[in-house]
Amino acid sequence: MLLKWADERPDDLYxxxxxxxxxxxxxxxxxxxxxxxxVSALRSMGIQPGDRVAxxxxxxxxxxxxxxxxxxxxxxxxxxxxxxxxxxxxHCISHSESKALLIGKLDDxxxxxxxxxxxxxxxTIAFPYPNMLPCQYQWETxxxxxxxSEERPDHKPDDLMSIVYTxxxxxxxxGALLTFGAFAWTAQRLIDHIGMQEDERLFSYLPLAxxxxxxxxxxxxxxxGIQVAFPESLETFIDDVKMxxxxxxxxxxxxxxxxxxxxxxxxxxHKLNLLLKIPFISGVIKRKLADGLGLDKARVLGCGSxxxxxxxxxxxxxxxxNITEAWGMTESFAxxxxxxxxxxEKIGTVGNAGPxxxxxxxxxxxxxxxGAGMFSGYYKNEEAxxxxxxxxxxxxxxxxxxxxxxxxxTIQGRKNDTFKTAKGKFVAPVPIEKRLFELSNIxxxxxxxxGLPAPILLAIPHDFPNFDRERYERKAHHxxxxxxxxxxxxxxxxxVLMIKEPWSIENGILTPTxxxxxxxxxxxxxxxxxxxxxxxxxxxxx
Numbered sequence: 001m002l003l004k005w006a007d008e009r010p011d012d013l014y015x016x017x018x019x020x021x022x023x024x025x026x027x028x029x030x031x032x033x034x035x036x037x038x039v040s041a042l043r044s045m046g047i048q049p050g051d052r053v054a055x056x057x058x059x060x061x062x063x064x065x066x067x068x069x070x071x072x073x074x075x076x077x078x079x080x081x082x083x084x085x086x087x088x089x090x091h092c093i094s095h096s097e098s099k100a101l102l103i104g105k106l107d108d109x110x111x112x113x114x115x116x117x118x119x120x121x122x123x124t125i126a127f128p129y130p131n132m133l134p135c136q137y138q139w140e141t142x143x144x145x146x147x148x149s150e151e152r153p154d155h156k157p158d159d160l161m162s163i164v165y166t167x168x169x170x171x172x173x174x175g176a177l178l179t180f181g182a183f184a185w186t187a188q189r190l191i192d193h194i195g196m197q198e199d200e201r202l203f204s205y206l207p208l209a210x211x212x213x214x215x216x217x218x219x220x221x222x223x224x225g226i227q228v229a230f231p232e233s234l235e236t237f238i239d240d241v242k243m244x245x246x247x248x249x250x251x252x253x254x255x256x257x258x259x260x261x262x263x264x265x266x267x268x269x270h271k272l273n274l275l276l277k278i279p280f281i282s283g284v285i286k287r288k289l290a291d292g293l294g295l296d297k298a299r300v301l302g303c304g305s306x307x308x309x310x311x312x313x314x315x316x317x318x319x320x321x322n323i324t325e326a327w328g329m330t331e332s333f334a335x336x337x338x339x340x341x342x343x344x345e346k347i348g349t350v351g352n353a354g355p356x357x358x359x360x361x362x363x364x365x366x367x368x369x370x371g372a373g374m375f376s377g378y379y380k381n382e383e384a385x386x387x388x389x390x391x392x393x394x395x396x397x398x399x400x401x402x403x404x405x406x407x408x409x410t411i412q413g414r415k416n417d418t419f420k421t422a423k424g425k426f427v428a429p430v431p432i433e434k435r436l437f438e439l440s441n442i443x444x445x446x447x448x449x450x451g452l453p454a455p456i457l458l459a460i461p462h463d464f465p466n467f468d469r470e471r472y473e474r475k476a477h478h479x480x481x482x483x484x485x486x487x488x489x490x491x492x493x494x495x496v497l498m499i500k501e502p503w504s505i506e507n508g509i510l511t512p513t514x515x516x517x518x519x520x521x522x523x524x525x526x527x528x529x530x531x532x533x534x535x536x537x538x539x540x541x542x
Contacts, residue, residue, distance in 0.1 A: 001222050001223050001225070002028070002031065002032055002035070002068050002072075002222060003032065003152070004225075005028040005225045006028040006029050006031070006032035009028055009225065010027060010028055010029035011027050011028075011029065012027060012028055012225075012227075013025050013026070013027055013227055014026055014027060014028045014031050014221075014225075014227060014228070015031060015061040015064055015065075015227075015228055015229075015230070016061075016227065016228070016229040016230070016244065017060055017061040017229075017230050018229065018230065018231060018232040018236070018240050018243060019232060020232075021232070021236070023229070023243070024061070026061055026065075028225075031061075031064070031065055031068065032068075032148075033148055034065050034069075034143055035065050035066075035068040035069035035072055036069070036072060036148030036149045037143040037146045037147070037148050037149075038065070038066065038069035038073075038142075038143060039069050039072050039073035039148075039149035039151065040146035040147060040148065040149045041125075041137075041142050041143065041145070041146045042069070042073055042075065042100065043073070043149070044146065045100065045123050047075065047099045047100055047123075049073065049074035049075065050074065050075070050076065050160075051075055051076070051099045052075070052076045052077075052078050052096045052097055052098040052099060052163065053070055053075045053076070053077060053078065053098060053099060053100045053101075053102070054077075054078040054079075054080055054092060054093050054096065054098035054100070054101045054102070055067070055070075055077060055078065055079050055080065055101070055102045055104070056079075056080040056081075056082055056084070056089065056101065056102075056103055056104070056106070056112055056209075057082055057102070057103065057104020057105050057106065057127060057208075058082045058104065058105040058106065058107070058207075059105075059204045059205050059206075059207070059208050059213070059230050059231070060104055060105050060127065060129070060230050061230060062102075062104055062127045062128070062139060063104060063208050064204075064218060064221075064228070066102050067079075067208075067218070068222070071153065071155075071161065071180075072149070072151075072152075072153060073149065073151070073153070074153045074155070074159075076096075076160050076161065076162060076163060077161070077162045077163075078092055078093070078096045078098050078162070078163050078165075078175075079162070079164060079208060079209035079214070080092045080093075080165070080209055081207050081209045081210070081512035082104075082105070082106050082107070082207065082209070083107075083207070083505045083506075083512050084111065084512060085111050085508070086111040086114045086115050087172070088165075088172070088173060089111055089112060089115045090115050090118065091165070091172050091173065092165050092173070092175075093115065093119065093122075095165075095175060095379070095380065096163050096175060096379065098122075099122070099123075100122060100123040100124070100125070101116075101119075101122055101123075101124050101125075102124075102125045102127070103124060103125070103126055103127065103132065103133055103135060104126075104127035104129065105127065105129045106133075107234070109131070109132075109133050112133060113133055116133070123136055123137065124136050124137065125137045125138075125139060125142060126138055126139060127139050128140050155180045156180075156181070157179060157180060157181025157182075157184075158179050158181060158376070159179060159180050159181075160177055160178070160179060160376070161178050161179055161180045161183055162178045162183075162214075163175040163176070163177060163178070163379050164176045164178055164209070164211055164214070164330055165209075166329075166330045166331075174378045174379075174381060174384060175378055175379035175380070175381075176211075176330045176331055176375045176378060176379075177375055177376040177377050177378065177379055178333070178375055178376070179376055181372075182333060182372065182373045182374060182375070182376075183215070183219060183333065183373075184219075184223065185356070185372045185373045186215055186219065186333040186334075186335045186373035187215055187219030187220050187222070187223040188223055189335065189354055189355050189356050189357075189373070190215070190216060190219075190220055190335060190354070191220050191223055191224045192355065193338075193340065193354055193355050194248070194300055194340060196220055196224045196226060196248065197224075197226075198224065198225055198226065199247075200224075200226045200227070200247045200248055201226070201227050201228075201229070201244055201245065201246045201247050201248075201297075202217050202220070202221055202226055202227065202228045202229075202246055202247075202248055203217075203228070203229055203230075203231075203240075203241055203244055203246040203249055204217045204218065204221075204228050204229070204230050205230070205231050205237070206250065206251070206252065206305075207512055207513070209512070210305070210512065210513050211328070211329075211330040211333060211334040212250065212304055212305050212328070212334040212513075213250075214334075215333050215334050215335060216250055216302070216334065217250070229243070229244035229246070238292075238293065238294060239294075240294075241293065241294030241295070242294035243294075244294070245294060245296065245297040245298075246294075246295070246297070246298055247297055247298055247299050247300075248298065248299070248300045248302075249295055249298045249300075249301050249302070250301070250302035250303070250304065251301075251302070251303060252303065252304070252305050252306055252513070252514055253303060253305075253306050253307065253308035253309070253312065253514075254306070254514045256303055256308070256312060256316070256323065257312060257443070259293055260312065260315060260316075261462075263289060263292070263319075272285070272319075276318065276319070285319070286319055286320035287320075289319050289320075289321075290319075290320065290321060295321065298321075300324060300340070301316075301321055301322065301323045301324065302323065302324050302325075302326055302338075303323045303324070303325050303326070304325065304326040304327060304328070304334070305334075305513045305514070305515070306513065306514055306515050307411070307413075307430055307433070307434060308325060309434055309437035309438060310347050310348040310434065310438065311437060311438040312437070313325065313347045314347060317344060317347070322342040322344070323342075324338055324339045324340045324342050324351070325338070325339050325347075325349075325350050325351060326338035326339070326340075326350065326351060327350035327351070327399075327409065327411065329397060330375065331374065331375045331388060331395055331397075332357075332369050332371070332373060332374055332375070332395060332397075333373045333374075333375070335354055335357070335371075335373055336353065336354065336357055336359070336369050336371075336397075337350045337351040337352055337353055337354060337357070337359070337408075337409050338350070338351040338352075338354055339351035339352075339408075346408050348410065349404065349408040349409055349410045350408075350409050350410070350411055351408060351409065352406065352407045352408045352409065353407060353409075356371050356372060356373070357369060357370070357371040357373075358370040358371060359403065359407070359409060360394060361401070361402060361403060364400075364415075365400040365401065365402065365412070366396060366397065366398070366399070366400055366415055367397045367399045367400065367401050367409065367411070368390070368394040368395060368396065368397065369394065369395045369397055370392075370393055370394050370395065374389075374393075374395055375388075398414055398415050398416065399411050399413070399414055399415070400412050400413060400414070400415050400418070400428070411430070412428055412430060412431055413428050413429060413430030413431065414430075417429055417430060417518060419448070419449050419450035419451075419522070420450065420451070421449050421450075421451070421452055421453065421454060421455065421490060422451055422452055422453050423453070423454075423490055425490035425491075427447075427449055427455055427490065427491045429446070429447035429448070429449075429455070429518070432447050432455070432483065432487065432491065432493075433445055433446070433447055435483055435486070436457070436479065436483060439479045439482055439483060440459075440475070440476070440479045441462050441475075442459045442460065442461060442462070443460050443461065443462045443463075443502070444459075444460040444502065444503055444516070445457060445458060445459045445460070446458045446516050446518055446521050447493070448518065448521055448522045448525060448526075448529065449529070450522050450526075451526070451530075452494075452526070452529040452530055453494065453529075453530070453532070454490075454492065454493070454494035455491060455492070455493050455494065456493065456494055456495045456496070456497060456525070456528075456529045456532065457480070457493050457495070457496045457497070458497050458499055458521055458525060459476075459496055459497070459498055459499065460498075460499045460502050460503065461498055469540070472498075473538045476496050476498075476537070476538050477537055477538070480493050480496060480537060494532055495529070495532045495536065495537055495538070495539065496537060496538045496539070497525060497528060497539050497540075497541060498538065498539070498540045498541060499541050500540075500541040500542070503516065508520065509521065
């Protein structure tokens with residue numbers, strides 16, 4: 001497809017990288033030229049077709065160009081999360097037997113530097129950004145040395161394109177094998193279903209090592225020939241979105257929550273409610289809020305990769321921004337269900353099966369998925385590969401849920417998230433957490449209870465100015481009383497532990513896709529839960 005666009009639309013802008021508050025633009029012809037030069041450079045290093053090549057960087061134009069080069073050279077790409085710790089980076093490089101590493105924009109390069117010490121002979125290439133790690137080769141000088149490769153690949157649908165290491169919530173990540181055929185099929189289904197056009201604008205900022213961004217943004221941009229921009233930094237993020245005004249924009253629950261907080265800090269909810277009731281003013285306010293986020297031209301907004309509170313989606317709907325929730329996993333190329341076209345009454349579900357996808361609920365309530373866009377197994381892990389599919393080709397997703405009479409799917413959590421309390425009763429924490437998000441203003445939370453007398457809630461309070469601890473406790477009492485009346489006795493929350501330090505990727509509690517590692521919290525707070533003081537609902541972590 002890149003060869004096609006470079007032939008048909010050579011001078012059209014494809015990639016727009018923001019640097020020093022300006023767009024640095026790349027046409028299709030320039031992207032192809034750089035990608036083919038990189039193929040020649042890698043060949044000169046003795047790296048052969050089929051060899052694995054790793055890539056660690058935040059989103060940037062060079063990430064796209066590198067991945068396209070790896071396809072054109074018939075290499076197997078191994079993308080690594082830019083926030084990964086040294087153990088994960090080492091595992092991805094060693095397990096995949098990568099022969100080279102391209103290093104790009106990183107907020108913190110210490111983990112990568114530590115791993116490189118173990119691989120002194122591995123060729124490394126640095127992208128053209130400030131504060132780069134010392135590498136053997138520099139992007140611009142390397143590409144200038146070589147002429148574009150004359151080779152053209154002849155890929156079959158089952159040829160291996162990439163090994164994507166899943167950011168598992170437990171243990172070391174597994175390497176999912178992704179083929180060219182399944183990748184192209186999935187991206188094309190999305191393009192057709194959403195009706196993407198050449199004049200759309202995409203904005204790439206969610207990690208490209210994650211399957212959602214790789215398919216929904218990168219994949220569709222290549223297949224449909226759509227322009228993509230990249231942010232300069234986290235600090236300038238909203239301004240960067242405003243510079244590009246994307247027509248299609250996807251995010252994760254955590255960021256949608258932060259956008260909401262930013263709006264409510266400037267325009268408190270009671271004032272907002274008042275303004276939205278006034279017919280003429282309501283439209284002006286909605287336009288202003290969309291404009292303030294740079295989303296005034298967005299015709300499709302998306303949310304995925306972690307559970308989102310229906311209350312948050314309803315709030316956005318109230319200000320005129322309809323967010324399509326979608327669901328998938330690395331093993332299904334992030335494409336299984338989506339609430340598109342957007343239906344308000346289906347908020348709370350993750351939509352229905354996308355074109356070409358079949359869904360089924362197993363006897364134990366596990367969600368099974370089947371389609372042409374499935375992964376081919378886990379690298380060097382035959383046992384897990386066999387366990388992933390049943391004999392009829394249905395993928396075991398590990399999620400539990402149910403379908404309504406129109407085929408819209410509601411997810412109730414992970415099979416292995418469901419825990420058994422000391423009373424021997426099973427509790428599914430995700431529906432409880434979703435309801436708590438609706439009732440409270442807790443920023444992040446996790447319900448634990450494996451082997452405990454009763455479930456307890458771990459909560460990170462919002463960081464309000466003039467924070468009033470007693471008032472917050474009273475609110476917590478009210479929320480827990482409300483939800484406990486709705487829950488069966490064995491699932492009722494016995495206590496709330498207010499957590500001192502927010503969970504993050506850096507402290508190991510969140511995965512790179514901002515999912516909570518519940519098993520780590522279960523372990524860390526088990527003793528507190530087991531010895532919860534009688535008659536006390538709220539404790540503050542010291």
